[in-house]
Amino acid sequence: MGVPITFMDKYNPKQFEIIGLDRPLMKSLTNKVSCFYKDGKELYSRIIIKNKKPYK
Numbered sequence: 001m002g003v004p005i006t007f008m009d010k011y012n013p014k015q016f017e018i019i020g021l022d023r024p025l026m027k028s029l030t031n032k033v034s035c036f037y038k039d040g041k042e043l044y045s046r047i048i049i050k051n052k053k054p055y056k
Contacts, residue, residue: 002022016050
């Protein structure tokens with residue numbers, strides 16, 4: 001799941017695993033740059049996280 005940088009204030013290492021940042025991760029997986037733009041300006045980056053105990 002992609003979350004904003006402000007997620008780090010609420011980060012609980014027992015609940016979530018940080019996978020990486022969206023741009024480097026997408027570049028390594030697809031060789032394409034993933035950026036979010038509006039009117040030619042870059043908006044934000046996301047932290048990719050994984051729930052350690054997903055619901056069943």
